[in-house]
Amino acid sequence: MKEIVMINKTHYTLSDRIAIQMGLDESKSIKEIKDDIRRPSSGIIKEINKHFQLKFSSIYGRQYPCLKWNTCNVKGKECYLTCKNIEYKLCSKLEKSPHVCNGCTTKNGCRLVKRYYEAKYAHEAYKEKLSSSREGLHYTNQETIILNEILCPLIIKSKSVYHATTTVNNVHKTDFNLKTIYRQIKGGFLSISSSDLPRCRKKPKQKKNTNYKRNIEGHTYEDCNKYKTDNPNAIETQMDTVEGIKENNAPVLLTLEIVDINFLFIFKIDSQTIDEVVKKLSYFKDIIGTRTFNKIMEILLTDNGREFINIEMINSVSSKINLFYCHPYSSYEKGSIENNHELIRRVIPKGVSLKPYTQSELNILCSHINSLYRESLDGACPFDLIEKYISITKIHELGLHKIGPLEVTLIPELLGYKNINNIKKYLDKDDIKKANIMFLNDDE
DSSP states (O other): OOOOOOOOOSSOOHHHHHHHHHHHHTTOOHHHHHHHHTOOHHHHHHHHHHHEEEEOOOOTTSOOSOTTTTTOSSOOTTGGGTOTTOOOOBOGGGGSTTOSSTTOTTGGGOOSBEEEEOHHHHHHHHHHHHHHHTSSOOOOHHHHHHIIIIIHHHHHHHOOHHHHHHHHHHHHOOOOOHHHHHHHHHTTOSSSOGGGSTTOSOOOOOOOOOSOSSOOTTOSHHHHHHHHHHOTTOOEEEEEEEOOSOOTTOOEEEEEEEGGGTEEEEEEESSSSHHHHHHHHHHHHHHHOHHHHHHHTSEEEEOOOTTTOOHHHHHHHOTTOEEEEOOTTOGGGGHHHHHHHHHHHHHSOTTSOSTTOOHHHHHHHHHHHHTSOOGGGTTOOHHHHGGGTSOHHHHHHTTOOOOOGGGOOOSGGGGHHHHHHHHHHHOOHHHHHHTTOOOTTOOO
């Protein structure tokens, strides 16, 4: 005999319930119904017992179905239909499977309370319970306190739902689900709203010409992918700059990221020129050592900015650098470092001058970014993984230190009132709102 394979699904469909009702109406056994719909017998019995309906016979000229009728002080006409304390006598046949009267041959003349399974009613009851179970907050008083007094403020401070949820679960031994937290924020059940989160405003995409405007044969994005295929163990680092206000010889931030672990380095350079980039790369190499530098720079992917276009000058820092360029207007090709730039912009938004910031302050910002738990790293933060690439002593020498998870802050207050005043100097209230910038202690 051919073995029947059971369908391993959690929820019953309407067609499943119709098949169950038809089987019960035809006086089929649970085993026969199981073979028809390929569901476990235990699940079918639970479904029937969970969604049966009670039906009372007409009481005209007859005794009320409630066994408490003669002694009840609150009885009334058809009170048995709504009373929660009703007691009634059931047929002894209901003690046996399938526990309903659908297929009973004597049900028409029976005056006892009956139990029926009806597919339409069962499915409507299921949908209503499913909907209500996914609404609101279903937490203990202690969990609710943790949510509103610890988790929500940490989301505001770190600007990361994943980091905040992971930290609270680790510290307070809770089991909050990331998707549930997102859903409850969107539904307005928590003390923060969707507008408090990053990426709550999507920008329209613009089509641009992505063809290379100069000959960089051997250094294209396609060449990069080929090199990674041929050298699967090669470490990729991405390089970019973060600009402030547009003016001549304005300082910018040179950023480097080890892609495998999302570890970011931020260096302030005096101007957006190739000379400044080479000078800072040389400084970086001197700190971490030539061997380590060559290891993490085996693949260096950047964009077509004027500060990166001289391949020979960048290779003068180290001949071991394999330099590659993304297509023009294709920042998504180095999306890993762009994601870290978003974290920078939560503290230092676009359109402000970078002159006021010292390297020490940028090291603080960089340390907080590298201490943020990442879902892409299975709940670790970049600092947890850096020693595989660079010794922690060298990292400390660069001015970077791990921040405790409850202390991670990625809002303007991180760099103090100097940063807040700098933002307000260059951005008006509308610009601040559009950039989704939040101040915790703003008196204005």
